Every structure is written in structure tokens, then in C-alpha cells.
Amino acid sequence: MNNYPNFSNYGYQIIKELGHNRAGGRVTYLATEINTQKTVVVKQFQFATTGAHWSEYQAYEREVQVLKTLDHPNIPHYLDSFQTPSGFCMVQEYKNATSLANLATSQKWQPQQIKQIAISVLEILKYLQNRIPPVIHRDLKPENILIDDQMNISLVDFGFARIGGGEVAVSSVVKGTLGFMPPEQMFNRELTTASDLYSLGATLICLLTNTPATEVGSLMDETGKINFQQQVKHLSQDFIIWLEKMVQPNYKDRYSSAESALDALIPLEVLAPSRTKKLTQIALITIIVYTAILSAAFAIFRVYNIPVNQTIEFTKIEDFYPVKNKSKCLNRQK
Ligand SMILES: Nc1ncnc2c1ncn2[C@@H]1O[C@H](COP(=O)(O)OP(=O)(O)O)[C@@H](O)[C@H]1O
Numbered sequence: 001m002n003n004y005p006n007f008s009n010y011g012y013q014i015i016k017e018l019g020h021n022r023a024g025g026r027v028t029y030l031a032t033e034i035n036t037q038k039t040v041v042v043k044q045f046q047f048a049t050t051g052a053h054w055s056e057y058q059a060y061e062r063e064v065q066v067l068k069t070l071d072h073p074n075i076p077h078y079l080d081s082f083q084t085p086s087g088f089c090m091v092q093e094y095k096n097a098t099s100l101a102n103l104a105t106s107q108k109w110q111p112q113q114i115k116q117i118a119i120s121v122l123e124i125l126k127y128l129q130n131r132i133p134p135v136i137h138r139d140l141k142p143e144n145i146l147i148d149d150q151m152n153i154s155l156v157d158f159g160f161a162r163i164g165g166g167e168v169a170v171s172s173v174v175k176g177t178l179g180f181m182p183p184e185q186m187f188n189r190e191l192t193t194a195s196d197l198y199s200l201g202a203t204l205i206c207l208l209t210n211t212p213a214t215e216v217g218s219l220m221d222e223t224g225k226i227n228f229q230q231q232v233k234h235l236s237q238d239f240i241i242w243l244e245k246m247v248q249p250n251y252k253d254r255y256s257s258a259e260s261a262l263d264a265l266i267p268l269e270v271l272a273p274s275r276t277k278k279l280t281q282i283a284l285i286t287i288i289v290y291t292a293i294l295s296a297a298f299a300i301f302r303v304y305n306i307p308v309n310q311t312i313e314f315t316k317i318e319d320f321y322p323v324k325n326k327s328k329c330l331n332r333q334k
């Protein structure tokens with residue numbers, strides 16, 4: 001017998017728990033919509049839970065408000081919300097996918113796959129940033145990025161999202177997850193379209209270095225900068241530079257938007273050329289250069305009628321030049 005709440009009066013039957021944040025009074029359930037037998041996600045917020053503050057309720061309200069305005073195939077659609085004696089519930093579309101955090105330990109991603117994940121998340125961020133005013137997610141991290149068998153990506157958890165950037169009141173509670181939050185978010189400074197890029201950069205670095213999300217702090221040096229270069233020697237210099245730019249502490253040093261980060265990423269080779277590949281390239285270039293020099297030499301020999309297979313000797317320029325040029329040479333000598 002499980003302890004799941006009974007939502008049948010509201011039209012939903014809980015199947016299992018997907019995740020919880022007890023301190024925040026939130027539990028996320030997989031459920032069936034009884035009328036349609038459709039699988040959905042019910043996110044419950046309970047006031048009665050210890051640690052559940054007014055700001056947590058605001059997070060619930062914000063998620064409803066933001067999700068209602070969004071319409072993107074890689075963001076779960078808002079479906080419904082209802083009030084229970086102990087709190088509120090929001091119902092959203094179910095994505096048959098697992099979070100990157102759940103997969104991180106069981107799956108070692110190939111750098112090419114990680115580039116694909118980066119492109120997909122940037123496409124979603126581009127959609128959010130192109131809205132007027134732009135939407136800033138503010139809690140991008142492996143737990144909130146879902147991936148399915150076909151490598152389709154979905155972005156979930158808009159509880160901290162903000163519509164529009166701008167400065168946050170200094171007294172506000174800092175919202176986000178340490179290690180994935182850009183410095184401007186940690187200090188409640190103005191957020192920009194570059195803010196979510198930092199969190200995506202930190203997420204990608206976790207995947208590339210096989211660092212569990214809970215240990216992201218181990219990548220930080222004493223200045224708070226993410227230090228990962230030693231662990232990614234197999235990556236191309238260009239891809240490392242791109243990642244470094246994503247996680248610059250000062251937002252002005254990052255790409256300014258998801259669109260510019262995407263444009264810079266797409267043409268990049270992710271892997272460093274291997275040693276054998278480098279040697280083959282050098283050998284190929286040498287052969288091409290030699291062939292070009294030889295062809296040029298033969299062409300010159302042909303123009304000046306120089307016998308290719310004989311030793312040639314000449315003492316005067318007239319001996320070397322073909323007959324038609326002889327008069328010119330003689331003229332010049334006069
Ligand atoms: N629409 C969804 N489809 C499938 N799984 C989801 C969906 N929404 C959330 N989840 C899963 O439930 C977990 C918790 O949901 P989330 O919205 O992130 O709650 P919290 O605010 O407590 O972090 C996520 O990490 C994800 O694994």
C-alpha cells in the first residue's frame with residue numbers, strides 16, 4: 001500500500017513519484033488522467049509541509065503563469081491546476097524521458113552526443129529568449145533537462161523562471177542551484193539572456209567530465225571559476241574555448257544570447273584531431289606539395305624545351321632561351 005495522495009476527485013490517479021523537494025513542499029508525480037487515460041505529470045505543492053514558505057508558493061504560481069504562455073514541442077504544456085485541502089497541484093504534459101542527472105552515472109556520453117544536447121537546449125533557450133519580454137529559466141541543470149531514446153531534449157521546472165531580466169530586489173531570496181547559478185544570479189544582480197548560458201555551460205562540463213551534478217563544486221577553483229581543461233584533453237581547442245566562454249563569471253564575457261552561442265557552436269569540431277589523423281594529414285599535404293612542385297617543374301621544362309632525361313649544360317643565356325626569344329635577349333644585351 002503506498003502513501004500517494006488520492007486525486008481521483010480531481011480526475012487523476014497517481015502512478016508513482018518522479019521527484020520531490022520536501023524542504024520546498026513539492027512532490028512531482030506521474031499520473032493518469034482518469035477520463036482520457038492519458039499519462040500526465042502532477043506537481044503538488046503543500047503548505048502544511050515543514051519548510052514550505054510563501055516564496056515556494058510563489059514558485060508554484062510562477063510555474064503556472066510561465067508554462068501557460070509557452071508553446072514549444074520541447075517544453076511540457078500546461079494542462080490544468082486544482083486546489084486541495086493542503087495545497088495546490090499543477091498538471092502538465094508528460095515527456096517520456098529521463099533527466100540527465102538520473103542518467104549521468106549510468107551513461108557515459110560521447111562528446112558528439114553532448115554537442116547535440118547543447119544544440120537542443122540552446123534551441124529551446126533561443127525560443128524563450130525571443131519572447132517579448134524574454135523568459136529566463138534560472139534553474140537550468142541536469143535534473144531539469146530530460147532526454148529520450150531518440151536524444152530528444154525537454155526542459156522542465158519553470159518554478160524559478162522570470163519573465164524579463166532586470167535587477168532582482170536585494171532583499172529577495174536567491175533562487176537557483178549553487179554551482180549552476182551564474183554569479184549575477186547569486187548576488188541578485190541584473191539577469192540577462194547570457195545568464196542561462198552559464199548554467200548550460202556548467203551542465204555540459206559536468207557531462208563531459210563525468211561529474212555528478214551534486215559534485216559540481218569539485219570543478220570550481222578557489223576564485224569560483226570552473227576549472228575543467230585538464231579533464232577534457234580529448235576535446236578540440238575550439239570546443240574548449242567555446243565552453244570557457246559559456247562559463248565566464250562576468251556575463252559580458254559570455255555569448256550574449258542563446259542564438260549567438262548556437263551559431264558559434266554548430267560549425268565546431270568537438271574532438272581534437274588524433275595523432276594518426278594528424279600524421280596522415282601531414283603526409284597528404286607533403287604529397288600534394290611535391291606533386292605541385294614536380295608538375296610546375298615539368299611545365300617549365302616543356303615551355304623551354306629542356307630535355308627532361310638529359311644533363312643540361314649551358315654557359316650563355318642564349319643557349320638556354322628558346323629560339324623565338326633569342327632576338328629579345330640579344331637586344332637586351334646590346
Ligand atoms: N513533464 C515532465 N515529464 C516527465 N518527467 C518530468 C516532467 N516534469 C518533471 N519531471 C521529472 O520530475 C522531476 C522533478 O520535477 P521538477 O519540476 O524539476 O520539480 P522540482 O521543482 O521539485 O525540482 C524532474 O527532475 C524530472 O525528472
Ligand SMILES: [Mg+2]
Pocket residue numbers: 143144157
Ligand atoms: Mg527540478
